[in-house]
Amino acid sequence: MSGHVAIVGTGPAGLAAAIEAARTGARVTLIDEAPREGGQIYRQPAPELDLPPVGLPGELARKAALLAEFGTVREKLELRFQTTAHSLYPGPELQIADATASARLTPDAVILATGVGERAIPFPGWTLPGVLYAGGAQALLKAQGVRAGDRVVISGAGALPLAVGAQMAEAGAEIAALALLHSPVRLLMDPLALWAGRGIVAEGLQYLAKLRRAGVRPQTGWAAIHAHGVDRLEAVTLARIGGDGQPVAGSERHVEADLLLLNYGFTANSELARMAGAEHRYDPAMGGWLPVAARDGATSVAGVYVAGDGAGLRGALVAEAEGRIVGAAAAAHALGGQSVAQGAAEARRARQERFQRALRRTLDLPGGVWNWATEDTTICRCEGITAGRLARAFADGHLTLDGIKRSTRCGMGWCGGRTCLQATAALARAAGGDWPPAEMRARPVARPVPLGALANPADPA
């Protein structure tokens, strides 16, 4: 054992894992597609931009502390930014590529800290220009200081819409409406969880206060169900949503807007783990298809570990704590030694997980939300597959995701199904398909890689 650990992703989980693995004495290679560390949540602007920070003081302090701690081990690590970890095979063998060259790494352990992508609920007009994911708009603010619109409607579930609403308002946007599927009051159903997450709850209250100061009153039990516009978004229809997820007839309200931001939870970036053959399960509130992992992050494939939201949505605080636990365990595996106990991190993770379990109730999607799509509504954007086309496939007896994919091409495009397969599974379920949906294999490559780079092997360092 050479004691080599490769870590994919530099969000809180990846950074914490790199810190602990380096401390344990492992040789660490850290890989990220972005030009700088931070991931989505701790995203950093390009240094030359000199942008004001986006976020609450508590959040920004956590970000600064982790980045500073990372700074103390940074020099010991092999850093590969603007590099894609595109394929993972048992071994483990991790293949990476940048724009011009590729390498096959054979570390003793791989930690996948690949995070999540956003999830939307399809409805008429949701693919119009001017309709974005809420987190995507937040990333534009954080990395480039770009405000994606002037008059904004935000619609979603969970906590992200509140944070993004407050940040957009602070950046000068007019928030025409902020619709939440469920009231945050759902959290009160578990007072102990509320106490465990009091720090995050306090931040949530600060975002609410900022929204109030901006004159924005979140409407709970409402959602955007129709986006209107010819070439781009011009207006949004909002409706009250019943407990079954169906819009309440007669409640519709028309709001003019040039930007509609959506977030109804997340899809875990679990492709690499699934590609390596890791056992996985389906949990829609935690991110869809998730690798099954032990508490130390070990998957069913020897040497392959997962940490953070990519292993199941639980937020940045859990990701950081879990990154430390998994970083130490993977380094111990790589060095052939005993893992150093991470008692403090274990306790932090357990406390935050309790809160996150309660918070996930605000991400429950009742079955009726999948009826917002009409026959002409696009479900798979890459291949242009509509709900009507899917309904025909269901009627022809194609009710498994593999059968649906092969008979319609739904999920076979650029994104590999990240955007549409959760919706497709939910639509198939309503037509009599299996629930939970079957395991979904992932095939190389997890992200597009230039053939020129694949054909040009660089010596792995």
Added chain:
Amino acid sequence: MSAATADVLVIGAGTVGLACAWALLERDPTLDALVLDAGDFACGGSGRNASAFRTLWSRDFNILMSKESLAVFRDAAAVFDYPAGIDLREEGYLILAHDAATMAGFREASATLTRLGVPCELLDPDQTLRRCSGLSGEGLTGALFGPECGTASPFSYLDALLGAVRRMGGRVEFRRPVERLAAESTGYRAETPGGPVSASRVILCTDWAAPELLSPLGIDLPITAQPKEAMVTVPGPRQLDVTLMAPKTGLGVKQLARGNFILSMTLDRPPGSQDGSTPTWLAACARESITLYPALAGLAALRCWGGAISKTPDMQAIMGETERAGLYVAVSAYKGFMLSPAMGRVMAEIVLTGETNHPARALSPARFATGVLESELLTI
């Protein structure tokens, strides 16, 4: 309710199995035909191939079957009552020679093709490069061009076949594997998780997996599996209007109407998983593809997939009745998608009348006992 009896049981709902069921029902609409598949729709080789078809072959039976199949593909919307069609594009095939022996084979094949009325052209290196401007001329000795070749969507074709079979009264059940086949006093008994099925006649269309059910019956046919892998790139500007095949490397390159390239290549690897991906394949395929068609260097790989093809000692199909009466096999040897309409029709003829005049009668399973194999110059 799972079916328990059938006049004809077809095992395998890929292109060959469904085409057999379709042709049987065309000939005899009263027939009680049942198709069982171990997996899901299009889960086997039929849903994993690189969507190519060609009429370029060196033997009468293959040339005639490919002509007949092309006629069905051209008319698929009407034949299968499938208005969306199967995305047939006859852009032509350019099979490339990188040595004199391959070129000599092309010359011989072209005579047979011409005799049977299949258009083809023998090209020297300059003509080849004029036909395909982006191609690398390095080491090229010439090519065989066939205009009546191209691509079609195997998914749409399978979907069309499936719908047609069901409308004709055929029953198709997915996720119902046949675990064992046993002879009964009259016919066969197939053990499945949904209960046994008794059928007087059985057609085995499980391609490389056929020996799994044949061996326990004492039937030993030389069918093996060869893993294949393929990838699709992101869309690029339309530039390649012909399918390139390079027998030297086993590489196939084509560009779809939507701009994506499909690259397929065989890589020798130990047998094992039939649908996995080999760690060395990506780089090898990228390197060979760029060597052959340099513009590919600027495009990105989007996704890879793997599958397996059936191999026979002469790389010809096996079609006909086995040594056990009433038990038939239809195994394509890497031609299932493109020859399936004709394979299905010939098999239906054999099953329902006991014989055929089609030259494909030479492809009977009995040929392996006689030791007389059939060659094919245009195997890639």
